Amino acid sequence: MIYRPFGRTGTELSIVSFGGMRFPEPDKLEASAELVRYAWDRGINYFDTAPLYCDQRSETILGHALKGLPRADFHVGTKCFHASGSELRRSLEQSLELLQLDTIDFFYIWYLLDRDDWHRRLDQGAVAAALQAKEEGLIKNLVCSSHMNGDDLAEVLAGGYFSGVLLGYNAINFPYRQAAVEHAGKQGLGVITMNPLGGGLIPRNPQRFSFLQGHQDQSVVSAALRFNLSHPSITSALVGFTSAGEIDEAVAAVDNFAPYSAAERSGIEKHLNETFNDLCTGCGYCLPCPVNIPIPKFLDAYNQLILSEGDSKTVSDRFRLHWNIDRRLAAECIRCGACEERCTQHLPVIQRLTELAGDSTQATDQNK
């Protein structure tokens, strides 16, 4: 395993880290903990969680799994989305208890949506409460996570409150985040990326993404991780593992890690910019929908439309065999626009739902 410094914190993290949001059976404490310990045995030393992950079981699982391991050698990150200082404090204390820790290594001001949201966290006391907890030693490093676009996020980071940032970054959505990654690097901040495999879209379409692969890549997964980790400002890529096999695959992918050359990377970026910035990454930040449309599932089906170049059977199969949902549900959309405001990819969700509801699977998205 390769380890990289997280900004100027003096902490070194494994370049692949454990995202505790996808335990397949979170009610099974011991089996879930075994997965965490397996990752530890394979050299992973950063474990990321949040109060709501896995039906609120993720922090408990990590606490159970990491208990007894040498404390100085692993690092835990958890999060809080409350704007109020008192609620952040309550949430932090609960996280410490569930994780069975005296201090959180990386505590995130979680899920910054936009500039207004950032100002709410400042005005209502969340940031001040986190800084106070840091003074008291309950938090080692204050960080933030966000799906804001790169420029807005760079502005937040410039405020000097954070030691680093967690952001979605992969071969599909990187243009929206590039400015923040660059800025973080210049400021000496650590960067952890989430969703490096595009919510599974990249491994599910190996042919389509094969252009990412160099001769040293065993698979498109390896290539997608290499794409992330080739950016010199990125410390670690967070993967939501569901099995020991996935851990093995990711560790093998980075075992012989060699970054893309600048020329390779700019060729890939050019190709991606031209062809893939209209895909949904399945991040789910468009939810909730007031009429309960499972938007990421519909947009995933639309991805299939794009990736299959308009093959209606591929799209129908996706609805029927993969998601088991009735595509006519898309017609329930009341066009409130909330999802489009929140969409991390800035996708024309309403238009896509309209196309899918109308069975116009040959239609093309005019905003592509």
Ligand code: SF4
């Ligand atoms: S625009 Fe439609 S899909 Fe989007 S949140 Fe509103 S009702 Fe739901």
Ligand code: SF4
């Ligand atoms: S529509 Fe946008 S916000 Fe929703 S899952 Fe897809 S990329 Fe994420």
